[in-house]
Amino acid sequence: MRTGAKVKSQIGNLACYVGLILVGLACIYPALWVVMSSFRPGTALYSEQLIPTTFTLQHYKELFDTYPFAQWFVNTLKVAFFTMIFSTCLVTITGYVFSKFRFRGRKNLMLSLLVIGMFPGFMSMIAVYILLMQLHLLDTHFSLILVYSAGAPMGFLYVKSYFDTIPQSLIDAARIDGAGHFTVFRSIMLPLSKPMLVFIALTSFTGGFVDFIFANMVLSTPEKQTLAVGLFKIVQGKFATEFTLFAAGCVLVAVPLTLLFVVLQRFLVEGLTAGAEKG
Amino acid sequence: MIQHRKWAMVLSLIGMGLGQIYNRQLIKGVLLFIVHLVALRVALYVPRAIWGITTLGERADHLEKVGRLYVNVRGDHSIFLMIEGMVVFLAALVLLVVYVMNVRDAYVVGKLRESGTAAPNFKATCQRITGKHFPHLVISMPILLVIFFTVMPILFMIFLAFTNYSSPNYLPPAKLVNWIGFGGFKDIFTIKAWNHTFFGVVLWTAVWTICATLTTFIGGFGVALMVQKRGIRLKGFWRTLFIIPYAIPQFISLLIMRNMFNGEFGPINQYLNYFGLSDLPWLTDPFWAKLTVIMVNVWIGFPITMLMVIGILSTISRDYYEAAQIDGATSFQQFRAITLPTVMFSFGPLLVMSFAGNINNFNLIYLLTNGNPANPDYQSAGDTDILITWLYKLTIDTGKYNFASIIGIFIFILVASFAIVNIRRTKAFKEDEINI
Numbered sequence: 006m007r008t009g010a011k012v013k014s015q016i017g018n019l020a021c022y023v024g025l026i027l028v029g030l031a032c033i034y035p036a037l038w039v040v041m042s043s044f045r046p047g048t049a050l051y052s053e054q055l056i057p058t059t060f061t062l063q064h065y066k067e068l069f070d071t072y073p074f075a076q077w078f079v080n081t082l083k084v085a086f087f088t089m090i091f092s093t094c095l096v097t098i099t100g101y102v103f104s105k106f107r108f109r110g111r112k113n114l115m116l117s118l119l120v121i122g123m124f125p126g127f128m129s130m131i132a133v134y135i136l137l138m139q140l141h142l143l144d145t146h147f148s149l150i151l152v153y154s155a156g157a158p159m160g161f162l163y164v165k166s167y168f169d170t171i172p173q174s175l176i177d178a179a180r181i182d183g184a185g186h187f188t189v190f191r192s193i194m195l196p197l198s199k200p201m202l203v204f205i206a207l208t209s210f211t212g213g214f215v216d217f218i219f220a221n222m223v224l225s226t227p228e229k230q231t232l233a234v235g236l237f238k239i240v241q242g243k244f245a246t247e248f249t250l251f252a253a254g255c256v257l258v259a260v261p262l263t264l265l266f267v268v269l270q271r272f273l274v275e276g277l278t279a280g281a282e283k284g
Numbered sequence: 285m286i287q288h289r290k291w292a293m294v295l296s297l298i299g300m301g302l303g304q305i306y307n308r309q310l311i312k313g314v315l316l317f318i319v320h321l322v323a324l325r326v327a328l329y330v331p332r333a334i335w336g337i338t339t340l341g342e343r344a345d346h347l348e349k350v351g352r353l354y355v356n357v358r359g360d361h362s363i364f365l366m367i368e369g370m371v372v373f374l375a376a377l378v379l380l381v382v383y384v385m386n387v388r389d390a391y392v393v394g395k396l397r398e399s400g401t402a403a404p405n406f407k408a409t410c411q412r413i414t415g416k417h418f419p420h421l422v423i424s425m426p427i428l429l430v431i432f433f434t435v436m437p438i439l440f441m442i443f444l445a446f447t448n449y450s451s452p453n454y455l456p457p458a459k460l461v462n463w464i465g466f467g468g469f470k471d472i473f474t475i476k477a478w479n480h481t482f483f484g485v486v487l488w489t490a491v492w493t494i495c496a497t498l499t500t501f502i503g504g505f506g507v508a509l510m511v512q513k514r515g516i517r518l519k520g521f522w523r524t525l526f527i528i529p530y531a532i533p534q535f536i537s538l539l540i541m542r543n544m545f546n547g548e549f550g551p552i553n554q555y556l557n558y559f560g561l562s563d564l565p566w567l568t569d570p571f572w573a574k575l576t577v578i579m580v581n582v583w584i585g586f587p588i589t590m591l592m593v594i595g596i597l598s599t600i601s602r603d604y605y606e607a608a609q610i611d612g613a614t615s616f617q618q619f620r621a622i623t624l625p626t627v628m629f630s631f632g633p634l635l636v637m638s639f640a641g642n643i644n645n646f647n648l649i650y651l652l653t654n655g656n657p658a659n660p661d662y663q664s665a666g667d668t669d670i671l672i673t674w675l676y677k678l679t680i681d682t683g684k685y686n687f688a689s690i691i692g693i694f695i696f697i698l699v700a701s702f703a704i705v706n707i708r709r710t711k712a713f714k715e716d717e718i719n720i
Contacts, residue, residue, distance in 0.1 A: 017615075018515045025510055029525045031583065035540050036528060038551060051549035099426045106419035114423075116704070121434055123699045125644055125672055125692050129437030131679070135367045136436070155433035158426035186418040215533040233535060240539055248543065259536045266531030267524055274523075274591055 036259075043252035050248040064253035072235060073228055074257070080146060081214055081231040087150045088213035092157035093206045097198075100164025101190055105176060115161075122159030130219055137223065144225050152223075153213050160205075167201040168194060204276025207269055211262060232258045289394030296390035300383060303390030307397060311406040316386055323379040326372065333372035336365035340447070344460045362461035366443060370436055378428070444689040445469070451683025468686040478687070481662040481674075488574070489643060489670040496581045496642045501635060503582045504589020505627065509619075511590070512597050523594065530587035538651035541580050542567070570667035573653050577668055581648055585638075589631075596630045597623070636706040640699045649673045671695050 038055060043064055045057040068074045103115055133152060134143075142148040171194060179189050195202065217233040224230050230238075236254045239247075266273065288307070296303025300323070301316030341360025348357045393403050404412070413421055445468055448454045449461045472478045511522045529537065544550050545566035553563045566576045600622065608618045649655060655669035655677065664682045665674045671691055678688040 014515060018513070021510045021513050021516055025507075025516070025522055028507055028510075029522070032526055032528045035537060035544060036532060038544065039540050049549070050543055050546060051554075052551075055551075095426050095429070098422050102419045102423045108419050114427075118430065120700050120704060121430065121438065123640065123644075123703055124434070124438050124441070124696050125646075125675065129434065129441055131363075131685075132367055132437035132440035133433060135364060136371065136432070139368070139371075152433055155429035158430055159434070185414060187414065211533065215535055217535060233533075237535070251539075255536045255540060259532050262533050263528065263531040266527060270524060270527055273527070274595060 036263075039252045039255050042249055043256045045249055048247045048249050064250045065257070067250060068253055068257070072239070074235070074254075076228055077230055077232045077235045078257075080229060081233070084146050084149050084153075084220075084231055085210045085213035088153040089206050089210040091150060091154035092209035092212075093202065095154055096157045096160055096205060096209075097164055097195075097202065098190075099158040099161040100168055101194060103161060104165045104168035105173070105194075115165075118159050119162060122156075126219075130222060133219075134222055143223060144229060145223075146229065148223055149213070149216075149220055149231075152219065153209070153216070157209060164198075164201060164205065167198055171197050200272045200275035203269060203272035207265065207273070210265075214262060287394075288397040289391050292390035292394035293387055296387050300386045303387070304393070307390065307393045307403045309393065309403050309406065309409070312409055316382075319379070319382055319386075323376075323383070326375050326379060329368075329372045330376060333369035336360075337369040337373075340462060341365050341456075341460050344456070345458050359457060360460065361457045362447075363449065363456050366461075367436075367440060370439060370443075371432070374431060374436055378431070441689050441692055444685055445693055447686055449685040450687065455683060464686075468690055472687055472690055477663050481665050482691075484659075484662060485665055485669055485671055485674050488668070492574075492577070492670055493639060493642045495578050496585070496645065497635065497639045499578060499582045500585035500638070501589055501631075504586040505593050507586060508590045508593035508597060509623075512594055523591075526590055527587050529583050530591075534584060534647055535651055537584065538580070538648060541583075542652055545576055545580075567653055568657055570657055570659070573657055573668050577649060577652055580652055581642075581645070584648070592631065592634065593627055596627050600626050633706055636702060640702045640706075643670070643695065643699055644672050645670070646672045646676065650676065 041055055041057060042050075042052070044060045044062070045052060046059055046061045046063065099118075103111065137143050137148045137152075140148075142151070175193055176189050179193055184192075214231075215233050216231075217237040220231050221234045221237065224234060227235075236251070236258055239254060240251055292303035292307050294303075295306050296316075299317060300320035301313040301318075303313075304316055305313035307313075340362040344359040346357055346359060347354040349355075397403055446463055446465055447461050448464045448467070449456075453459060454461050472482060507526060510516065511519055511526070516522075544552050547553060547563060547565055547568055550566070552566065556562070556564065565572050567573050604622045605618055608622065613621065649668055649670055650673050653666070653668045655666035655673050657668075658666045662669075664677050664684075669677070672695060675688045675691045675695070678684040678691070
């Protein structure tokens with residue numbers, strides 16, 4: 006009886022491992038394929054085997070020679086970094102106010118913000134474009150940072166539900182000791198919400214990093230483009246004919262972000278589950 | 285007895301800040317007066333804004349005879365007029381709020397003075413703002429940003445739905461745009477070619493949304509169960525491995541997938557050939573393209589579900605399972621009675637949200653298939669186009685802005701109704717959670 010159960014559970018585990026390995030293969034295969042393609046001589050999409058017989062760095066070199074790739078990198082980091090800073094500030098502060106203060110119209114304001122946030126963005130892009138044109142901000146990185154950050158407050162619900170878990174008594178105690186609201190926010194709320202902050206910062210950073218639709222609309226000079234826009238244009242231009250070049254571009258764009266996610270995954274798990282538990 | 289509140293109020297009605305100066309609040313008064321000057325400047329634009337929004341311009345580009353030559357004269361650009369008008373109105377609205385607050389403030393301080401107290405000085409006012417009015421102060425910045433960069437564009441979009449702004453006949457600056465009321469709505473639902481496309485796309489959007497949400501959920505849940513199964517080693521390793529699809533930027537992985545599923549040269553068909561199977565038209569046949577889209581979505585979406593479910597699973601106490609085992613429950617019974625209800629309870633609201641998110645999953649469709657294969661029976665839409673990508677095509681490719689706006693409103697109503705019902709039920713939104 007006991008050994009029977011043991012064998013059964015071992016078979017179960019084995020099946021589980023097989024499943025995990027299959028899913029794992031499916032997860033890494035596309036990445037592996039692109040990395041390998043980027044080192045493969047020639048330009049074709051088609052190849053006989055996954056691992057090329059000879060490796061070449063030609064495509065990476067070409068990327069930097071024919072396109073202002075280094076400049077795109079700098080631009081992207083700039084846009085993503087400032088978007089991260091401003092979005093995180095705006096969304097945390099909005100979440101904080103909604104979580105810890107009661108004022109007239111609060112609930113309606115919250116609901117309106119959430120509902121407004123659900124409008125599909127494309128039509129509004131035309132209006133934003135014309136607005137930026139009137140402000141003479143087209144083709145600047147500032148406009149991207151401004152628009153991305155301006156959208157951030159609508160994602161407050163997640164921050165709010167996180168702050169809701171921090172007991173009000175902590176704040177009251179600090180207030181009695183004479184701390185102002187800013188002090189409370191800085192030295193009590195923020196240190197206690199590190200996983201949430203990392204999560205928000207990471208998602209807003211990636212948001213600025215990968216957007217290609219709006220950025221494509223706003224940025225017209227090649228030197229000012231971001232990686233996503235540049236890469237997207239390479240793809241649109243000559244994608245079937247120079248697949249390996251595109252693969253090299255993909256690797257360069259994806260590697261920093263992927264590493265960031267893997268390194269920060271502890272925060273990611275905490276951040277995501279914090280949202281899940283409270284729904 | 286001097287009636288300070290009356291005087292202060294009347295003065296601040298005449299000019300912002302005057303009442304405050306009367307109340308001996310000099311700095312505040314001067315600051316408000318500067319706002320008043322700004323407001324006057326804005327007020328100068330109001331008549332043109334009213335004219336612009338109501339008429340949408342009166343003269344398009346036209347030729348004018350100057351001497352012996354005809355010169356092209358720039359006319360009114362309807363769309364610019366509309367947006368400029370809206371910006372002016374919103375700015376006026378914000379200033380109006382400041383104005384009302386200014387009058388109220390003058391009245392309150394005047395009343396305070398009548399009761400014999402001196403008006404608070406500037407420092408005290410600042411303290412009041414960062415103290416009692418802290419939430420208002422802090423929230424005003426995000427709200428202003430949202431008003432100008434989200435609300436204004438949304439209003440613009442709603443307005444567009446009631447115009448004839450479309451290519452080729454009503455495209456500024458060469459032509460003017462006019463208000464046509466519900467004419468656009470009528471056209472989209474009565475012209476055969478359009479309503480056929482509309483219902484076709486709506487149907488596929490519904491099928492897509494349901495399939496995409498369920499498959500991702502089941503996939504992520506399944507993988508989470510495998511990772512968390514007792515006796516499985518290297519849990520951290522598996523988890524990291526499965527985060528990869530989520531970590532790779534979506535637009536990159538989608539473009540990669542598009543190449544992998546390439547019918548002629550892609551590796552997927554290559555492997556099928558290797559095992560002696562024939563090629564499959566992954567992206568070119570309507571049925572297979574739809575299937576591919578859903579499959580790729582599982583690949584992209586399962587890691588988030590997995591991470592969340594792992595988080596929920598780790599909160600379930602071991603005791604429940606042990607008790608169940610003692611009672612002789614099978615693994616499946618344990619799953620049905622303990623695991624599933626707990627996960628569903630926490631995950632339910634998120635499931636509804638991801639449902640709403642999938643209705644708007646633009647990136648996936650656009651980058652993977654671009655809505656193709658093209659459907660000749662549809663108006664500028666393909667077989668895998670969902671509402672949002674159709675909207676995009678109508679805007680960017682065909683310039684049917686008014687129809688696109690109507691679809692946008694439709695999507696919004698759809699998504700918002702889901703979301704409102706859901707949000708109202710979530711704990712984070714309910715008032716009774718914290719009592720202050």
